Amino acid sequence: MSHSEFGDITPTQYDSAYEWLCTTGLLEQPADTDLSASRIFEAAVLTGEPAWFRDADELVLSPDDLPEDALRAAGALGLDLETAFACVSHIWGKVDTAAREQAGHAGELALLELLQKNTTAEVVHVAAFSDGYGYDISVRNGNFEHHLEVKSTTRRGRITVFFSRNEYSTMMRDPSWRLVLVRLNLNMEITGLDEISRFWLKKHSPSDSSLNGRWESTRFSVSSDALQPGMPFASEYLTAQANPRVIELLTAS
Known part of the structure; x- marks a missing residue:
């Protein structure tokens, strides 16, 4: 030019x-x-x-x-179209990965704080020590224990979660394991909580077709029928001074 x-x-x-x-x-x-x-x-x-x-x-x-x-x-x-498409795929992957990491970390910490401040349970952020547990937060109260794998999103429409083989294997062998969806606003504050059905996850998880191939991660587009609003099990451990907003989130009332 x-x-x-x-x-x-x-x-x-x-x-x-x-x-x-x-x-x-x-x-x-x-x-x-x-x-x-x-x-x-x-x-x-x-x-x-x-x-x-x-x-x-x-x-x-x-x-x-x-x-x-x-x-x-x-x-x-x-x-050309192929190059433009490759560019879009490249930058979307980088942006999505960064956004998921930010929301994931914020969601774990926000849920951890919510449970520690408003329940009588012993709440431990095990993911801070190792990512090998297959879950992020342990909640223990007396003889009851729950292992929470936390997925977080700032989206208001479709829900997409990424699932590792280790998380899947933990779900299959650990009856205390639960998958919790933390909904966040753009300020990374909790606006909603849901449990994602383990039965739905089992039904829609991929399977290895032979001994020569093994899946290590997968992505779920979670349908509304897989979601149970709130975290009813945690509402049983609420303190007398629990924040009314927290009670609303846990009981989905």
């Missing part, structure tokens, strides 16, 4: 574009044409925050599913 092609750009537009390039770190990238075009496309999707991106794993399953705004951006940058 010649400089004359940018003659109609105002100083304000130029400054805005330059500021955007600085903010995204694109000016620090190697001057490779293909890499730069891909990075610009990825940065445009991330900073533009299009409505479809949050659910790209469900909405954009192939290059043919790319939304119109993504197609226009890809065309402007000279990217």
Whole structure:
């Protein structure tokens, strides 16, 4: 492109574009044409925050599913559909992983604090010591003990949880194991609690087809019939001074 092609750009537009390039770190990238075009496309999707991106794993399953705004951006940058689709998959995976890790950690700590402050049970964050238990929090009260695997989400629509082989194996052999869904708002505060049925999990878990192959992790799209609102077992251990909001969350009343 010649400089004359940018003659109609105002100083304000130029400054805005330059500021955007600085903010995204694109000016620090190697001057490779293909890499730069891909990075610009990825940065445009991330900073533009299009409505479809949050659910790209469900909405954009192939290059043919790319939304119109993504197609226009890809065309402007000279990217073919396969490259644009690869870029979307790449950045969605990074963003989703980071968001899940943030929500997962926040949800565990929030539930831990809720149970420690409002129940008479001994509540221990075992995941802080090791990730090999197959659950995150132990709750013990007298002769009763519950092992809680915690999954957290900030989504209000569909519920997606990731399940490891170790968690599955623990569920199969440990009658005290429970899968708890912690619903969070954007401030990482608990807005709801559900138990996910272990029978539903067993029914929908994958199976190894031969001795030569073994699944290690899977993703569930949890249906509403698998959810039991609240955590009734924990409500039995509430202290006399329990927060009314906590009582509401545990009993789903």
